[in-house]
Amino acid sequence: MNNALQWDSPAAVVEVFREAVTGGEPAFLWGVPGGGLFAAVGEGTCALRVGAPGFHGTVPLFRPAAVVAAGDAFGAGSFPDAPVAAPPAHGARSATADVASTGPSAHWIATVERATAEMRAGALRKVVLARTEARRAPDGAQFDATETWLALRAANPQSFTFAAHADGRAFVGASPERLATLSGDTLLTEALAGTAPRDSDPARLLASEKDRDEHALVVAEILAGLAPHVVPESVECPATPGLRALPRLWHLHTPITARLRPGATLADVVLALHPTPAVCGVPRAAAAAFLSAHEGFDRGPYAGPVGWVSDAGQGSFAVGIRSALLAGAEATLYAGAGLVSASEPAAEWRETALKLQTVDEMLRTS
DSSP states (O other), X not given: OOSEEEOSOHHHHHHHHHHHHHTTOOEEEEEOTTSOEXXXXXXXXXXXXXXXXXXXXXXXXXXXXXXXXXXXTTTTSOOOOOOOOOOOXXXXXXXOOOXXXXXXXXXXXXXXXXXXXXXXXXXXXXXXXXXXXXXXXXXXXXXXXXXXXXXXHXXXXXXXXXXXXXXXXXXXXXXXXXXXXXXXXXXXXXXXXXXXXXXXXXXXXXXXXXXXXXXXXXXXXXXXXXXXXXXXXXXXXXXXXXXXXXXXXXXXXXXXXXXXXXXXXXXXXXXXXXXXXTTSEESHHHHHHHHHHHTOSOOTTTTXXXXXXXXXXXXXXXXXXXXXXXXXXXXXXXXEEEEOTTOOHHHHHHXXXXXXXXXXXXXXXX
């Protein structure tokens, strides 16, 4: 199957992806929050990149995780957003450890302390430190990208759900964070930073000086990145954040809309915003250099842009967080936490543990 694009029937969409994965073809499965889904299959449709250097260029940037060229399928309009339900997941639930059962590692404690020291010295204002957890499927089983995506979609209908398959590996996730969506000349993006457990009082998150400061840094950097590409008087950004409720977490959330300047493109915006302070830090170059030196692992596709773009320049991208890389019987789960000068290692570790659960509890095998 070459460059096939399917979006009319949820069951057909999932089967197109499943058949492609079974046949070893590159494939991409995408669902928007509360809305439509599509699958793209074949050479040229899925640019899943793994194993390359984590940063490149004169200003370090994270590499893309998965990008689909959707051709002229959606023309100048937006992605179909009529509410649809994906089929239920049927794969076996994988046996995984309780990611919250152990405390922070010595490496995590030392890196958080190093980061906060650099912030107090003025070298950094924020850095997003990530970590991984490894999972192995039961004997004789392999992780199933299709069934894992279905489970993620069912459990996280308010998130962007994705599965990108290439070279025998699949990057899957349920990202709550929109990087950029372009419909006509209207651009949508958002700041999502500041976190608390879902069973806590969200009023405490709204009142938290530490979380409000972290969130304000993200908003300011996004607005600065947008400035060269949008009509200034068209920018709409609330003065104070609201709340985004997820199954396990609360986040501070600020939606941002604007109109593109004539000649500007969605690609210009993605390159300007990525990596956002929500996955890298402030200042961007200094934070990326700190992570390259101290984070301790190659992020691979984690936190990269995931999405699609049409021949007409329309498209939508999410940030590849709340995600995992599946490779046969092995799975690598990713999660990060935004550090500011007031951050404490144990609290940030607990935050990543909650984020890891988004994918960990949805892993399916076959």
